[in-house]
Amino acid sequence: MLAGMDSFQATIEADGRIEPRDAMPEGYRKTLIRQIAQHAHSEIIGMQPEGNWISRAPSLRRKAILMAKVQDEAGHGLYLYAAAETLGVDRADLLDLLHSGKQKYSSIFNYPTLTWADIGAIGWLVDGAAIVNQVPLCRCSYGPYARAMVRVCKEESFHQRQGFEILHTLCNGTEAQKAMAQDALNRWWWPSLMMFGPPDASSTHSEQSMAWGIKRHSNDELRQRFVDMTVPQADVLGIRVPDEGLTCDEETGHYSFTEPDFTELYEVVKGNGPCNQQRLAHRVKAHEDGAWVREAAAAYAEKQAAKAQGSAA
Amino acid sequence: MIEPLWEVFIRSRRGLSHVHVGSLHAPDATMALRNARDVYTRRQEGVSIWVVPATDITASSPDEKDEFFDPAGDKVYRHPTFYQVPEGVDHL
Numbered sequence A: 001m002l003a004g005m006d007s008f009q010a011t012i013e014a015d016g017r018i019e020p021r022d023a024m025p026e027g028y029r030k031t032l033i034r035q036i037a038q039h040a041h042s043e044i045i046g047m048q049p050e051g052n053w054i055s056r057a058p059s060l061r062r063k064a065i066l067m068a069k070v071q072d073e074a075g076h077g078l079y080l081y082a083a084a085e086t087l088g089v090d091r092a093d094l095l096d097l098l099h100s101g102k103q104k105y106s107s108i109f110n111y112p113t114l115t116w117a118d119i120g121a122i123g124w125l126v127d128g129a130a131i132v133n134q135v136p137l138c139r140c141s142y143g144p145y146a147r148a149m150v151r152v153c154k155e156e157s158f159h160q161r162q163g164f165e166i167l168h169t170l171c172n173g174t175e176a177q178k179a180m181a182q183d184a185l186n187r188w189w190w191p192s193l194m195m196f197g198p199p200d201a202s203s204t205h206s207e208q209s210m211a212w213g214i215k216r217h218s219n220d221e222l223r224q225r226f227v228d229m230t231v232p233q234a235d236v237l238g239i240r241v242p243d244e245g246l247t248c249d250e251e252t253g254h255y256s257f258t259e260p261d262f263t264e265l266y267e268v269v270k271g272n273g274p275c276n277q278q279r280l281a282h283r284v285k286a287h288e289d290g291a292w293v294r295e296a297a298a299a300y301a302e303k304q305a306a307k308a309q310g311s312a313a
Numbered sequence B: 001m002i003e004p005l006w007e008v009f010i011r012s013r014r015g016l017s018h019v020h021v022g023s024l025h026a027p028d029a030t031m032a033l034r035n036a037r038d039v040y041t042r043r044q045e046g047v048s049i050w051v052v053p054a055t056d057i058t059a060s061s062p063d064e065k066d067e068f069f070d071p072a073g074d075k076v077y078r079h080p081t082f083y084q085v086p087e088g089v090d091h092l
């Protein structure tokens, strides 16, 4: 019979799943808390660049779709905070860490959404990249995280399709509309490639996460997968990926492409992206403005509980 | 103030039992049900929801799982495959 850490190791080696109350190394727990919290923060901060366009969506259909998408992202955040809590942390504390800047969210959400085409580009590229990252996480060794990812992935494909549809419509519209789509692709291409993290050679946490079955593929593998999947879609749209070095290897079917400038990623992570301060300030304000709702709900629950006790006595 | 944690169970359609889908925070049971509807059934994933205060669940301990489940380990005769059925016997 295996107990404690031996049982953990045996489960990992057999590609089994670790569940909340199982014994696990402290590093495994910490890595998961950090990763799941950062993932949850990304989902809720990610509502901002798109939420910004709900009131200006070009039709009622687009508005309803965008609202449903942004609401899904809130849901994704909640699934993930719930998964993180199974590791013994409180959601309230995680939010404090986000608000004080001690925990990060994905850098992609620190870029502005300047035109309606950006909403298309986000769905197509950003949700597209998120799918490539998240599908392997459905097999993550930590059960609650993997299950949350299954739920998230089911919902993501609508996000990606609605984005592609927006761009497809623009690309079949006027010259100006097509130019708008091209401009969005130009601006979102490189930040999307950076969503997979630094190149394998300089990725700090990867090796241990692979050994623990948290991560299944390297950053560069996933980036390659994304490029291979996306370039032919750009061809269908009739817009150009802004990479002069892009070529397709006929034999392997893989594209070779120019690495993004990772110094930009490190700068954005450090807080120097175009919208870092705005995103965080907005999040903190939303949290503080909502305090009275939480307090009112708690007061009401207390009053009802007291009433129930009174009638039972 | 930390809102209590509720575990959420959903019956996806009639004829199936409720299955655990995750958890959420809410100040009371009514709000927990409403939040569960918004968080876990945005695409008609359910026809019925249970919410249970997480603190009211008593669980078996993972440390004792071997001893705890041992008694069933050597009772293979509880499975129909344990028995030999003579040739030619049907519907058994």
Ligand SMILES: [Fe+2]
Pocket (backbone or CB within 6 Å): A043, A072, A073, A076, A152
């Ligand atoms: Fe999401």
Ligand SMILES: [Fe+2]
Pocket (backbone or CB within 6 Å): A073, A127, A130, A156, A159
């Ligand atoms: Fe999404």
